[in-house]
Amino acid sequence: MSELFHGTQGADWMFELIICLFLVVGGIFCLGGSIGLLRFPDIYCKMQALSKPVTLGIFNLIIAYILFLLYAGIGLSMKGLLAVVFLLLTIPIGSHMIIKASYRSGVPIWTESLMDQLAPLHSREKDNPGAQIRAEVRKAPEDSLAQDIHSVRVFTDEDGQHAEPEDKKKP
C-alpha cells in the first residue's frame, strides 16, 4: 500500500483512488464513444454515440485534474472549471445543429429505424429539398415492422384539424 499511494495520513489513499476512478471512467467513455462511430449504421445514430460519451469523458478527466491539483496542494484551478462549463454547453448544441442541417439536406435515415417524428412537420414545406429526397430514398423491406408504422401518418390541415391517414394498412 505504501508503494502505490503517496499520502501518509489516514484517508489520503481514498482520495487517490477516487482520482484514479475518474480518470479510468473518462478514458473508457472517450474510447467507447469513438468506437461507436465505427459500429453504428447511420449519421443520426453516430451523433448520439459520439457527443454524449465524449462530453462526459472529458468532463470526468477535467474533474480528476481539478481534484488532483487540489490534493497536491497547488490550488483550485478556475480555468478548469471554466473549460468544464463551456464544454458541457457547446458540444451538444454544435452536434445538434449539424444533425438538423443534414436532415434538411436530405441525408437518408437507416432503413431499419421505426419512427420519424419530424417527417410530417417537415414534408409540408414546399421549398424543402430534404423531404422530397427522403421520400424517394426511404424504402423499407416488406417483411419488416417499419413499413406498417410508417404507412400510417397523421397530417394536419391548415385549420389544425386532423386529416385522415393515408394508406392505412391492416394486419
Add this chain to the structure above:
Amino acid sequence: MIDFLVSYPLIGKCVDLILFMAGLAAVINLVTIARGKTLADRVIGLDALGTQVMALIVLYAFKHGTDLYMSAVLVISILSFVALVVWSKYIQQGNVVYPLKAPHKEKNSLHIEEGIWERTQAKDAEEKQKEVQKYE
C-alpha cells in the same frame, strides 16, 4: 521530461493507460473521417478529434502539475464550436453568410401580419381622443 507524478505511482500508471486510450480514440476518429460517406460524418469526426486532443492536453498537464495548459483547451473548444456552427450553415445553404440556395419557408411558422403597427397606432389615437373629449 518533467514528471510530476513520480511521487504518485498509482496516478502515474493510470495516466499512462489513459493516454494510450485517448490516443487510440483519436486514431479511430481519423479512420471515421477518412471513411465517412456524408459530410456530416466527417464534421462530427473533426469535432470529436479536437475533443480527444483536449483530453490529451489535460493528461499532459497532469504530468507537469500546472494550470497553464487549460488555456489551450479553452481555445480549441471555442474554435471547434464555431466551426460546427459554420458547417451547419454551409450544409444547408451553399454559403455561410448569404444563401446560395433558396431559403425554405416554413408554412405554419410565426409571422407578423402586415399593417398591424398602423392599426395599433390608430386604435391608440382613437382612445386618446375619447379621453380628451371627456374633459372638454
